Amino acid sequence: MNETRSAPMTARMTGPLLVLDHLAKNYGALKVTDDVSLTVGATELHAIIGPNGAGKTTLIHQISGLAQPDSGRILFAGEDITPLTMAERAAEGLARSFQITSILPDFSVLENVALAVQGRSGSSFRFVRNASREEALNAPARVILNQFDLLPRADVPAGLLSYGEKRQLELAIALATRPRLLLLDEPLAGTSHEESARIIATLKGLKGTLGILLIEHDMDAVFQLADRISVLVYGRIIATGSADEVRNNPEVRSAYLGEEAA
Numbered sequence: 001m002n003e004t005r006s007a008p009m010t011a012r013m014t015g016p017l018l019v020l021d022h023l024a025k026n027y028g029a030l031k032v033t034d035d036v037s038l039t040v041g042a043t044e045l046h047a048i049i050g051p052n053g054a055g056k057t058t059l060i061h062q063i064s065g066l067a068q069p070d071s072g073r074i075l076f077a078g079e080d081i082t083p084l085t086m087a088e089r090a091a092e093g094l095a096r097s098f099q100i101t102s103i104l105p106d107f108s109v110l111e112n113v114a115l116a117v118q119g120r121s122g123s124s125f126r127f128v129r130n131a132s133r134e135e136a137l138n139a140p141a142r143v144i145l146n147q148f149d150l151l152p153r154a155d156v157p158a159g160l161l162s163y164g165e166k167r168q169l170e171l172a173i174a175l176a177t178r179p180r181l182l183l184l185d186e187p188l189a190g191t192s193h194e195e196s197a198r199i200i201a202t203l204k205g206l207k208g209t210l211g212i213l214l215i216e217h218d219m220d221a222v223f224q225l226a227d228r229i230s231v232l233v234y235g236r237i238i239a240t241g242s243a244d245e246v247r248n249n250p251e252v253r254s255a256y257l258g259e260e261a262a
């Protein structure tokens, strides 16, 4: 991605940070994404909820560039990014949290974040062994670790962290790339009550500083965190609104929330 693409992109942006414009994708006869349109504002936390198999992860795959839609467009900061690769989208400021697989277990917690800082500065990966010694990378990495309550664990090999700490580290790595939009696919999955409380607190701290698209099954967390919620059922958005609007929507109650109560 060259400089000439990024500069006008920022200048052009007046509307929402992310626009999904009539996105559609089928797997065989299955309409996994059925004419989905939604927006995420530059500092909005927009959550997507829906029953298992509704198509939430597939939607995130299309936004990050891991999967291509059959039709429709994805606009990021005013630019049509539908044809761009994952790496090109990441370079534009679209970060996806990769659920622990992004963590290098033999490297220290600090080195993991320093490498992400290095990645955003575009340095070559072959300097990886020197990264931990580079104060220019370590200083901003420590600031991020402090934000995520991981500074006391900076020198620990990342593989030795608890599950909840790994989820925190995964978020720290994503943030170290200074994204404008963070895609989060079930950040609370598998965490203990205490761990999820910490991650929710972290997300509350991040809220308002960048755009966040959050997929999460924990309804309490979603209702606490989201500015707006979209409800996806069988690949189709059946409602978008505030927590109260979504909670009180009869179609949502029968399609999703009612199912939980049953």
Ligand SMILES: Nc1ncnc2c1ncn2[C@@H]1O[C@H](COP(=O)(O)OP(=O)(O)OP(=O)(O)O)[C@@H](O)[C@H]1O
Pocket: 027, 030, 032, 050, 051, 052, 053, 054, 055, 056, 057, 058, 059
């Ligand atoms: N590569 C694929 N090929 C065929 N079908 C797929 C593929 N990926 C997903 N599906 C199907 O698409 C549907 C939506 O899957 P997806 O994982 O996006 O749902 P989800 O809402 O994220 O579910 P969950 O909440 O359980 O994670 C499911 O029926 C799934 O089996």
